[in-house]
Every structure is written in structure tokens, then in C-alpha cells.
Amino acid sequence: MKILVPVKRVVDSNIKPLVKSDNSGVEVGGVKMSMNPFDETAVEEAVRLKEQKIASEVVVISIGEPKCQDTLRTAMAMGADRGILVTSEDALESLSVAKILQHFVTKEQPDVVLMGKQASDDDMNATGQILAAKLGWAQGTFVSKLELSDGKAQITREIDDGQEILELTLPAVITTDLRLNEPRFASLPNIMKAKKKPIETVALADLGVDTAVRLQVKSVAESSSVREGVIVGSVEELMDKLQNEAKVI
Amino acid sequence: MAVLVLLSYEKGDQIRKISRSAISAAGKLGTEVHALLVGDHLDGLSQKASQLQGIQKLLVAEHAAYAHMQAEPVADLIASLAGSYEFIVAPANAEGKDILPRLAGLLDVQPISDVVEMIDASTFVRPIYAGSILATVTSKDAKKLLSVRGTTFEAVAETGGNATIEKIENLPASDKQLSVFKELKLSQSDRPELESARVVISGGRGMQSGENFVLLEKIADQLDAAIGASRAAVDAGFVPNDYQVGQTGKIVAPELYVAVALSGAIQHLAGMKDSKIVVAINKDPEAPIFKVSDYGIIGDLFEILPQLEAALKAR
Numbered sequence: 419m420k421i422l423v424p425v426k427r428v429v430d431s432n433i434k435p436l437v438k439s440d441n442s443g444v445e446v447g448g449v450k451m452s453m454n455p456f457d458e459t460a461v462e463e464a465v466r467l468k469e470q471k472i473a474s475e476v477v478v479i480s481i482g483e484p485k486c487q488d489t490l491r492t493a494m495a496m497g498a499d500r501g502i503l504v505t506s507e508d509a510l511e512s513l514s515v516a517k518i519l520q521h522f523v524t525k526e527q528p529d530v531v532l533m534g535k536q537a538s539d540d541d542m543n544a545t546g547q548i549l550a551a552k553l554g555w556a557q558g559t560f561v562s563k564l565e566l567s568d569g570k571a572q573i574t575r576e577i578d579d580g581q582e583i584l585e586l587t588l589p590a591v592i593t594t595d596l597r598l599n600e601p602r603f604a605s606l607p608n609i610m611k612a613k614k615k616p617i618e619t620v621a622l623a624d625l626g627v628d629t630a631v632r633l634q635v636k637s638v639a640e641s642s643s644v645r646e647g648v649i650v651g652s653v654e655e656l657m658d659k660l661q662n663e664a665k666v667i
Numbered sequence: 668m669a670v671l672v673l674l675s676y677e678k679g680d681q682i683r684k685i686s687r688s689a690i691s692a693a694g695k696l697g698t699e700v701h702a703l704l705v706g707d708h709l710d711g712l713s714q715k716a717s718q719l720q721g722i723q724k725l726l727v728a729e730h731a732a733y734a735h736m737q738a739e740p741v742a743d744l745i746a747s748l749a750g751s752y753e754f755i756v757a758p759a760n761a762e763g764k765d766i767l768p769r770l771a772g773l774l775d776v777q778p779i780s781d782v783v784e785m786i787d788a789s790t791f792v793r794p795i796y797a798g799s800i801l802a803t804v805t806s807k808d809a810k811k812l813l814s815v816r817g818t819t820f821e822a823v824a825e826t827g828g829n830a831t832i833e834k835i836e837n838l839p840a841s842d843k844q845l846s847v848f849k850e851l852k853l854s855q856s857d858r859p860e861l862e863s864a865r866v867v868i869s870g871g872r873g874m875q876s877g878e879n880f881v882l883l884e885k886i887a888d889q890l891d892a893a894i895g896a897s898r899a900a901v902d903a904g905f906v907p908n909d910y911q912v913g914q915t916g917k918i919v920a921p922e923l924y925v926a927v928a929l930s931g932a933i934q935h936l937a938g939m940k941d942s943k944i945v946v947a948i949n950k951d952p953e954a955p956i957f958k959v960s961d962y963g964i965i966g967d968l969f970e971i972l973p974q975l976e977a978a979l980k981a982r
Binding site for chain 1: 677678683735737738739742760761762764765767768769770771772773775776777778779780781790794795796797798799800801802803804805806807808843844845846847848849850851852853854866890898901902907908909914915917922923933934936940943944945946957958959960961962963964965971974975978979982
């Protein structure tokens, strides 16, 4: 069984993102970049499936500037077998990414595309579902438990009032919830080994995929959540504030 | 052309509040609003849904294939109706986020998730980077697919409307069953739903154990509150996953949010920053949660919570 895992290079999610001075976007120059944590969960799960001999090959793919190679190397240090780098300087939206992935799914014929349910930068939560629709495949979203066998995937999904268990017919697109697993840290020997694993590099422009922008970012602004933070000295004082000042109880 | 709103409901015939917020958001697009009810055995729900304010027509699609709202058949269904609509709106909950982007793939549209503000018919505001940044986006798609947050659009009333009910007769054939429903594991709770509760009280890792959540429950009893948790508390196994408030959990905006023993990670703030009043109880004076709170008490939860319970009882 072959598993394809798309991985996105994003501003490290532990860093507070900064808005560019002209409000045109988020500053990414000189900022620590990392693999999207949701994708890290997907890589981990795919590698575990390979270690359990359920998967035979784990292929990772990243789309963006040449630096995305680092993200592929990280995934390969975790245990992925080989990488595909699609180079592009453009900002790509979920629909375009899904179309690029569709191109490589057709070429690589994986049984499962396993990917993060969203990226920690744009939080769109859409690429996996769009890809599944384009391929006419089953989709399993927000998955916190995954079992693969005999052309089927039994998945547990996180939904609003609990969990739902579905059985998907493969091939399928499965998107991961962070709860699926705890991703490993790559060991130094594995990081060294990953440097020798193959990466195929393709220019997006050579693929003939339509990636015209449909959703334009006009401006971005910081959303402040700072409040006054009045420290009260006692429960009595808090009750007084809530009853007489805020009037919420 | 009109806007079609996909309704989301609980098992047990309750239309979710977020559906009523989605209708209210759709109303801002300045065109006729139709609602779509999808499922099986919908007689009771159809009657309820037709009384929702803000909709002129209710479409009902009833079939066993839709009983569990799986994305594959439901997206096919909506795609078959999409020709008559310029906008399709879904609630930004687990259901809407599963179905709407699949529909976008079928229609070749870039979906717009988590809309919190409608500026005009093609310009919308949505949070990015776990809600720390708001992006204003303009869609060039002829058909616009939006999922909307329940927290920023006031829900329309449950009754008072009088929509005409139209049953959809020509349902698209669902020949291949791509996914099969196996089991639903609902969390049992007598408390109000997190997303619609007037008061939410959440615990973090500092609660130390699931048993200690009893202290929060006693306060919740006094305020008819829902109970939430940070991801750290959920990951530690204190409470079930659906308690989680935050970027990847529930988005809430109650009148009063009480954060207990919870540090205030940016991913948690993403789920509660629109609350009207925020109270933090934490023994660490440096905890970031105090900076995003209206009122804070520095101290030990095991002393403060029983005092708070007693004070609420004595009201």
C-alpha cells in the first residue's frame, strides 16, 4: 500500500505572526519556518503504518519555494521514503493545491492520501476535501483513529457532539486531527540518512495546472485579544464586579 | 440569484443555533434566502425549520443515504441544486467543514472558511493564524461558498417565519457507497451546548485530573453553564475531546467565560476571544490568560472554586 503525504512549510506555529507594515500580508522573511503541525501528524501516521508493514511506501510532496525541500527532508528524517518538490513562487490557495495534488495522485497512484486537516497559517481546512471531490474518492476528515486493511479504512472522526466511526472504501483522502498521534523527533542518524533520500523537483509552471487566484487577500490586520485584566483580591470582589459592573450574572 | 443555507441539526430534532446564525449571515448578502434540510425522516424537523425567521423557502431532501450527513452524497446533492444559487452558506462546524469544501471541489470553487464578517457580496473577513490575524478576502468565483462562524452573527429566531416547504424529488443517484456509517459515539451531557451556552467554564492542565472537574461542574450548576477545556486538559485525558475550546475545537462567545488553571495558549484564545466577559483563575501571576481577561484572581483553584460556588449559591 502506498501513502502520499502532502506537507506544507509554514511560519512556526509557536511564533506570533507579524503583519507587514503595508497590511498586505504576514511577514515570512527571516521568520522561523516549520512543517505544518497537522501535516506532521499525517507523516507520523504514515510512517507508523510503514513500520507495521501495512504501508509499503511513504511519499511526501511539498509545493512552494525551493526551501520547501527542508520540510521534505524533515518528513524523510521521520521515515518517509522519498520526496516530490513542486517549485512555485506564487501564493497558492487550497483549490490550486488540490489540483496540483490531483496531478501527482494520478501519476503516483497512492491508495491513501494522508494529510493535515488544515494548515496552521491560513486555517482554511479545505484542500483534502477538494482533492477527494476532484478524484471522486471517499473522504475521511478530522480523523483521530485510523485502521487500514483489505482495501478499507476504518476511521474515527472528531465531530461536534462526540465521535463518528466510518468505513471508507480505498482509495481515499484522509485528513488528520492532532489527536491522531504524537509525532516523533527525528534522530540524528535518521536526519543524516534523510539527506541521501531522493527528491524529485518539478516546476509548477511545467505541469499545466490552472492555479489562477480566485480568493484574493486584500488586507490583513492583527486581531487583538488584549483586555484590561483587572486583578481582584477576593471572590467577593469578583462577584461584585460580575454582578454590578459587567452585569453578566 | 438567491443564497442557499445548509442547515445543521442535532440527532433528536434540534436545529443547531449555528444554523440560525448562518441564516442571519446569509441575510446580509442582500438576496432571497433558502434553507436546505438534508437527512432521513425529516417530518418533525421540516416543520420546525419552516418556522425559522429569515428564510423564504425550505428545501427538504430526504433519503436513507443522507441519514448520517456523509460528505460524499450530501455534496453531490447540493451540487445538483447549485445551479440556482449564487451563494451557498454552511455553518463552520464539523459538518459544514466536511461538506462545503467537497462541494467546492465538485463545483471548482475556492471555498471561504470561517467567515466572521460580510463586507459586501464578494468581500469577507476570516481569521487566520489561529485567529491572531484577520484577513479581508475578495472572491472572484461566480458562485461563492462560505462557511460562517456562529459567534459573530446573531442567530435568527426559531419561530415566527413561514417558509414554503419544497420537497426535492429528483435526488442524484448515489450508486457507489464510498463511506459506510458504523457508529456514533455521542458525549452524554445534560448541560447546554458549548456553542450556545450563556456561560462557559473551562479547565486547563492545572485542573490536575478529570475528577477535579467536579469543582467546575458545581459552579456550572449554579450558572447553567457549559463546561469546556483546553487542548492540554483534553490530551491529558481529563475530559472528552468534544470539550475542547480553541483553534481545532469549539469556537464559543458566551456572555461569561471563566478560564480556570488554563495558561491561555494562542490556539485556545482562538476559540474564546469573542466572549463578552472573560474571568481567569490561575495561581501563576504571569499566565498569559490574565492579559486577555477582564477580571482575574491569582490563587489556588482548590480554594477559590468552593468559595465561588458558595457565593453563587448565596445570591
